[in-house]
Amino acid sequence: MLMTKERRPATRTIEGWARSVLLETGAIRECEEHGWMRDRTDPHARDRAFLIARHDPPPGVSAERAVAAIEDVLGSIGDTCPECPPDAE
Structure with missing residues (x-):
């Protein structure tokens, strides 16, 4: 009998x-x-990300949690690369 595994997201x-x-x-x-x-730091791109979080969160996740995840990731990312020299950006 053929057994299949459930696909992971x-x-x-x-x-x-x-x-x-x-x-x-x-x-x-x-x-x-x-x-x-x-x-x-593109406000329009951020707005689109929040819109997706509110209207199409991942399965099993509330819209509020999806928005919070977007905020958390944005808060953890800087606007410069820590390894690039300051004048290279």
């Missing part, structure tokens, strides 16, 4: 989901050289 944590939404909307981006996430 592509994003395993609420923080991972929030990071992917922020990347998708363009609110954050990755440093090309070092891989650190950087806040683009």
